[in-house]
Amino acid sequence: MSLLLANRPRRIAVPFGSTAASLVFAFAVFGMPRAAAAESSSSQASSASARLEIRTSDGLGTIHLDGREVGQGTFAGDVAAGSHEIRVSREGFDTFEKKVQVAADQLLVETIVLERSETDASPADAPPVPVSSRAADGIYGGLNLGALFMPRGSDNTIDLGCESIGATSCEPSKPMGALAAGYVGYALEPIGLELFFGMLGDVSRPKATFDGVRGSDINPLAAAPARTEEFIFARYGGFAALRSRVWWDLSRWRVSFAGGVGAGYNRMAMRRTAKTDDGGENVYNTEQQGYWSPLVTLDLSIQLKVGKTSSLSLGGLLIAENASGKARVPPAGHQFITGGTATVPRPVDTPSYDMASGPQIYLGPYVGVQLGP
Incomplete structure (x- = not known):
């Protein structure tokens, strides 16, 4: 048996009398095309994915x-x-x-x-909002309501200048007040730039006592008549500041700090009620005095995330300004104590009063809500 295979047409010489030669011939004629067809089919199947x-x-x-x-x-x-x-x-x-x-x-x-x-089921059964699903950048804003205290006082005349008004003794009073504020800004995590604005008010109630006999060395003639003078210093105003804010996320909690500078305008008024031991009385109300002041504000809070874009806040706020010497009441004449056992009105000394002076530092807690990142 001889078998010739070439790239061109195959020529196979096989003696047909041989059984082995017949098998070779069958493989050459029928087996090889079928193998090629199977190979082609496999290639097509692998490409159909x-x-x-x-x-x-x-x-x-x-x-x-x-x-x-x-x-x-x-x-x-x-x-x-x-x-x-x-x-x-x-x-x-x-x-x-x-x-x-x-x-x-x-x-x-x-x-x-x-x-x-x-x-x-109810929203309470819903899974907590993943921290990663909250938007990190964008517009945000919030509202705060808080109390204000002035630990160092307002430095009014009764606090600092008891002797200057001729009083025997004085009882200072620390101002207390309230705050309503808001802010709006834009966040680029973890920093935000915001406008902080609001209104505040505070009241203090100092007291001065005159024994009617011995005044101070500065103003000895103001001791008479014996009396107690009760003061009300009231202040209200508004402010605005540009602040920057940074925060740190802790699962469903967030710690936030903001600080900035701005300006504020306040108006103040005073009421003095002088009462003698025998029942005489004089009530003196002043006109309002206003002043502008630069201010610094600092804010530290912790927030509870209650949704994808909302948080509840609990924080502490500091606002520092300066009243300078513009919150001053000028002296007034023709003030008299009437009534009591005296048959004629008794004059009462009414000097100039500083309702507030120097640095004014407010500290206080607040609660609030924030919307946004």
Whole structure:
């Protein structure tokens, strides 16, 4: 037997009387084309595949492909070309189902947003809002309500200049007040720039006593008549400041610090009630005096995140300004104590009073709400 194979037409010389030669001939004629056909079919089958990627918007949910679970929140793999059925389920959300058609060598990406079920349990049963799902940048704002205290006082005349008014003794009073404020800004995590604005008010009630006999060395003639003078110093105003804010997220909590500079305008008024031991009385009300002042503000708070864009705040605030010498009441004449056992009105000394002077430092707690990042 002889077998010649070449790149061009094959020539096979086989003695037909040989059984072995017949087998070789059958393989050459029928076997080789079939092997080539099988190889071609395998190549076509391997090329008839596609790439399918499935993901949910928040990375949660069970993904099924053609009835088989393939992942949690995300799936990526090769699939056969043709029709496939996608189903995504998650507790508390409507099940998502969709049929997709993919062609050979195609890449198909499906991003799925699950809708919360209307028949779901109460919001209290909903899972906590993941910190990562909160927007990090954007517009934010808040409102605060708080109390204000002035630990070092307002440095009014009764606090600092008891002798200057001729009083025997004085009882200072620390101002107390309230604050309503708001802020709005833009955040680029973890820093925000904001406008802080608000209104405040405070009241103090010092007292001066005159024994009617011995005044001070500075003003000895003011001792008579014996009396007690009760003062009310009232102040109200508004302010605005440009602040920067930084914060640190701790799961559902956030620590925030803000500080900045600005300006404020306040108006003050005074009421003095002088009463003698025998029942005489004089009430003296002043006109309001106003002053402008630069100010510095610092704010430290802790926030509880109660939603994707809302937080409850508890913090402490410092506001420092300067009243200089502009919150001053000029002296007044023709003030008399009437009534009592005296048959004629008795004059009462009414000098100039500083309702506030020098640095004014407010400290106080507040509660509030913030919307935004």
